[in-house]
Amino acid sequence: xxxxxxxxxxxxxxxxxxxxxxxxxxxxxxxxxxxxxxxxxxxxxxxxxxxxxxxxxxxxxxxxxxxxxxxxxxxxxxxxxxxxxxxxxxxxxxxxxxxxxxxxxxxxxxxxxxxxxxxxxxxxxxxxxxxxxxxxxxxxxxxxxxxxxxxxxxxxxxxxxxxxxxxxxxxxxxxxxxxxxxxxxxxxxxxxxxxxxxxxxxxxxxxxxxxxxxxxxxxxxxxxxxxxxxxxxxxxxxxxxxxxxxxxxxxxxxxxxxxxxxxxxxxxxxxxxxxxxxxxxxxxxxxxxxxxxxxxxxxxxxxxxxxxxxxxxxxxxxxxxxxxxxxxxxxxxxxxxx
Amino acid sequence: xxxxxxxxxxxxxxxxxxxxxxxxxxxxxxxxxxxxxxxxxxxxxxxxxxxxxxxxxxxxxxxxxxxxxxxxxxxxxxxxxxxxxxxxxxxxxxxxxxxxxxxxxxxxxxxxxxxxxxxxxxxxxxxxxxxxxxxxxxxxxxxxxxxxxxxxxxxxxxxxxxxxxxxxxxxxxxxxxxxxxxxxxxxxxxxxxxxxxxxxxxxxxxxxxxxxxxxxxxxxxxxxxxxxxxxxxxxxxxxxxxxxxxxxxxxxxxxxxxxxxxxxxxxxxxxxxxxxxxxxxxxxxxxxxxxxxxxxxxxxxxxxxxxxxxxxxxxxxxxxxxxxxxxx
Amino acid sequence: xxxxxxxxxxxxxxxxxxxxxxxxxxxxxxxxxxxxxxxxxxxxxxxxxxxxxxxxxxxxxxxxxxxxxxxxxxxxxxxxxxxxxxxxxxxxxxxxxxxxxxxxxxxxxxxxxxxxxxxxxxxxxxxxxxxxxxxxxxxxxxxxxxxxxxxxxxxxxxxxxxxxxxxxxxxxxxxxxxxxxxxxxxxxxxxxxxxxxxxxxxxxxxxxxxxxxxxxxxxxxxxxxxxxxxxxxxxxxxxxxxxxxxxxxxxxxxxxxxxxxxxxxxxxxxxxxxxxx
Numbered sequence: 001x002x003x004x005x006x007x008x009x010x011x012x013x014x015x016x017x018x019x020x021x022x023x024x025x026x027x028x029x030x031x032x033x034x035x036x037x038x039x040x041x042x043x044x045x046x047x048x049x050x051x052x053x054x055x056x057x058x059x060x061x062x063x064x065x066x067x068x069x070x071x072x073x074x075x076x077x078x079x080x081x082x083x084x085x086x087x088x089x090x091x092x093x094x095x096x097x098x099x100x101x102x103x104x105x106x107x108x109x110x111x112x113x114x115x116x117x118x119x120x121x122x123x124x125x126x127x128x129x130x131x132x133x134x135x136x137x138x139x140x141x142x143x144x145x146x147x148x149x150x151x152x153x154x155x156x157x158x159x160x161x162x163x164x165x166x167x168x169x170x171x172x173x174x175x176x177x178x179x180x181x182x183x184x185x186x187x188x189x190x191x192x193x194x195x196x197x198x199x200x201x202x203x204x205x206x207x208x209x210x211x212x213x214x215x216x217x218x219x220x221x222x223x224x225x226x227x228x229x230x231x232x233x234x235x236x237x238x239x240x241x242x243x244x245x246x247x248x249x250x251x252x253x254x255x256x257x258x259x260x261x262x263x264x265x266x267x268x269x270x271x272x273x274x275x276x277x278x279x280x281x282x283x284x285x286x287x288x289x290x291x292x293x294x295x296x297x298x299x300x301x302x303x304x305x306x307x308x309x310x311x312x313x314x315x316x317x318x319x320x321x322x323x324x325x326x327x328x329x330x331x332x333x334x335x336x337x338x
Numbered sequence: 339x340x341x342x343x344x345x346x347x348x349x350x351x352x353x354x355x356x357x358x359x360x361x362x363x364x365x366x367x368x369x370x371x372x373x374x375x376x377x378x379x380x381x382x383x384x385x386x387x388x389x390x391x392x393x394x395x396x397x398x399x400x401x402x403x404x405x406x407x408x409x410x411x412x413x414x415x416x417x418x419x420x421x422x423x424x425x426x427x428x429x430x431x432x433x434x435x436x437x438x439x440x441x442x443x444x445x446x447x448x449x450x451x452x453x454x455x456x457x458x459x460x461x462x463x464x465x466x467x468x469x470x471x472x473x474x475x476x477x478x479x480x481x482x483x484x485x486x487x488x489x490x491x492x493x494x495x496x497x498x499x500x501x502x503x504x505x506x507x508x509x510x511x512x513x514x515x516x517x518x519x520x521x522x523x524x525x526x527x528x529x530x531x532x533x534x535x536x537x538x539x540x541x542x543x544x545x546x547x548x549x550x551x552x553x554x555x556x557x558x559x560x561x562x563x564x565x566x567x568x569x570x571x572x573x574x575x576x577x578x579x580x581x582x583x584x585x586x587x588x589x590x591x592x593x594x595x596x597x598x599x600x601x602x603x604x605x606x607x608x609x610x611x612x613x614x615x616x617x618x619x620x621x622x623x624x625x626x627x628x629x630x631x632x633x634x635x636x637x638x639x640x641x642x643x644x645x646x647x648x649x650x651x652x653x654x655x656x657x658x659x660x661x662x663x664x665x666x
Numbered sequence: 667x668x669x670x671x672x673x674x675x676x677x678x679x680x681x682x683x684x685x686x687x688x689x690x691x692x693x694x695x696x697x698x699x700x701x702x703x704x705x706x707x708x709x710x711x712x713x714x715x716x717x718x719x720x721x722x723x724x725x726x727x728x729x730x731x732x733x734x735x736x737x738x739x740x741x742x743x744x745x746x747x748x749x750x751x752x753x754x755x756x757x758x759x760x761x762x763x764x765x766x767x768x769x770x771x772x773x774x775x776x777x778x779x780x781x782x783x784x785x786x787x788x789x790x791x792x793x794x795x796x797x798x799x800x801x802x803x804x805x806x807x808x809x810x811x812x813x814x815x816x817x818x819x820x821x822x823x824x825x826x827x828x829x830x831x832x833x834x835x836x837x838x839x840x841x842x843x844x845x846x847x848x849x850x851x852x853x854x855x856x857x858x859x860x861x862x863x864x865x866x867x868x869x870x871x872x873x874x875x876x877x878x879x880x881x882x883x884x885x886x887x888x889x890x891x892x893x894x895x896x897x898x899x900x901x902x903x904x905x906x907x908x909x910x911x912x913x914x915x916x917x918x919x920x921x922x923x924x925x926x927x928x929x930x931x932x933x934x935x936x937x938x939x940x941x942x943x
Contacts, residue, residue: 028547029543030614031459032613032614048463051612051613052549061549061550061579062579062580062581065672065674065675066672066674066675068718068719068761070718070719073755073757073758073759074759075678075718075759075760075761076678077675077676077677077678077761079672079675081672106912106913107913109912111673111911112673113672113673113674113911113913114671114672114673115672132462132463132464132480133463133464134463134464134465135371135463135464135465135466135479136371198479198480201479202479203370203371203466203479204370214921217920217921217938217939217940218938218940221920221940228378228379231378231379232376232377232378232379232403234553234556234557235556236551236552236553236555236556236557237549237550237551237552237553238551238553238610238612240551241549241550241551241612242549242551242612247913247915248914248915248916249908249909249913249914249915250578250908250914251674251722251908251909251914252578252721253718253719253720253721254581255719260718260719262718262722263581264674264914265577265578265579266578266579267578267914267915268551269915271552271569271578272569273569274906274916275905275906275916275917276906277745277904277905277906278744278745278746278748279744279745282905282919282942282943283942288942292918292942295920295940296915296918299921300918300920300921303921304921318370318374320612322553322556322557322609322610323376323377323398324369324374324375324376325376326370326374328370329369329370329376332370571746
């Protein structure tokens, strides 16, 4: 384990940012934490987490996939992918680090999504342990330990220092280049214990996944409670777009006047046209679309991924849903442990 | 703190449900915490008694739900309307968006609703309980306690409340209020005082935060198109994500144009925006302009009123004068 | 710059033949610009076809894998992409990528079995690749029965191939039906489900069933009456798709993605999925 004093952090950032792009959570003018490219003067946010998840780094909300040149009857297909450059994301919380593993299970299974794969390959994740979780946190429900946040390098911040530990080869390489001072782990262990105590006191600490998981499709799909849970759902995409693990996308073409770009953008299963075809729609009502989103995270995804759930308990949907409906309310109602 | 107690509304809802006046109740439902209240349809006495709430967190405006809910309801729907909600209610009626006969509207007084984000800015993370009394008492899991004045943490729209008068109801609970002298155009005036470049930079920075979740549109009582132009592949402007800065602005500007003259300034758009974009300022600019060009007009104040933008009179301002900026 | 192949990036295909099959279905022949078949496929698999600027959509490959020269797609006019394709002429370039999906188990479960194909309308398109595959390797299968119906004689897909090739094959029985009487038709008249019941097949068959949901529902009821079990019946589904590789989430039903876990399903497998297809 290595450390640097709190005062030195921006020097360390400067070292990282020398040659690579470095992104850190910084407060915008409304006081909300947003991943911001670090440059001299950018201050690290004290917020628990960013308003938007860091999934954009690997799966951006919008990206061009390819370009077509059309002339008369002929078409030329151009691969316009650019080689990704190395970049570093600092301050990713344990829940969000875990979300990358979930996205990997979609994009890094055959056939690989090369756009995602290349960014994953070039990105270094420096995580940061939580010390002051909030009432909407429920990462422990999914077996996530916010005091051991993982990533390529894990960082713990105490009152006077940042402690660094590499978890991967990529992390070791970067950490070695930072030439930090070696140190013991006592301060970090002490902090971990303290945070663990807070975690056990959180209002959602008792939330379990016992009623969910693979093999429960028909039992849970037909539950009557879906109707009341979805009753006031606006059908907007807020939950989906702030979610670190939602990964559905749309592919569309855009005529630039000088060629046609095929791009993809985030999409939401909550939207009425998500499954709409020229001659029908297999999910006509909001209750069906609402159910799909939660069944996917709590039943279908674990069924296909050795029991791993498609939620990391980051709590963003709890904070952002316009009608305050969210996965916790769904789990408590459908799971029957209300 | 609300003047009206939750129990009064519960009693009213239960009696109207039990005597058959209404078949269901549109109300605020208790959440997981003390502040995350969900709009809900109640159909039983037990559910109402156990879960109906009315406190400082009941910001949600139910008017728009009536469009869909009245189509399916077997009988009348009981809806509770705060004074600002009644304007949306009337505007929807003016636009024939729901059948008035299928609604039993109860007007309720409102002392202003609070914004949990503003509370959190004071208390920090880890809110374990919030009590809405004379003061708002917040306890945190870190054993801290905060006593906050509701007036310091009101939703933006309540800070500049335009009216405590209920313009529509079948029955009113509590005392009737009146139209207020509101400062709601102050922020617009600040924007107007900017140079075009400053103003462009302001909106550029605000709208670039947009994640196109459509929450503003989906919650907006003036946005009741069956098929939004932005969802319609045949419209040519359908998009799910802003492809560039132009599209970022287009969505919000087109939406503001489309609701101009119909927007009652209910403020739901800004309340639900997950990115905290002050979307209401776009709409207020239109309202302010309409007031200045055509005389004061409040959408939703009366059912069937002819909005200036949808009504020609020989005294109307000339387009060239509008173009020049001011109608004086 | 070396990069791994990106599955979403298609190759160019050239339309070399367009055949008007029915008033609203055309069959398109597609090859690569150098005149070859774009890729190999198995019976029942699909391809993503696109017209840049219009869109991309999934279509079943209707030609048999035994055709090594080109691929064919029978496409009904019913949306942006298909409307555009219907006005395309020979020589038009499109884009193509694939093959996608799980094929019919022609070399495993179907081997040695008597096969009963039941199709309605345009749904013959996905079955045609299977029919022509098993006709090609006829000695690997038992008896082949084909029940096919459409609204009218004009709506019967691949009518000429059916009459000139399938009907003349030994060991292949073709039963055609149309919904309503019409002058130059002396064949069977009536809906497919009823015709299947009338024909009263023995249950020693594996059934490949495809058609509109209502036809599937009633045919299945008829088959059950005749003593068939769901384990004997295969079908192929069609849902909205964007990526075709199990990532975009469109065609997710239960824990399955129709684009990669389907489109071919045995009916007892469908029983384990929510009814959202």
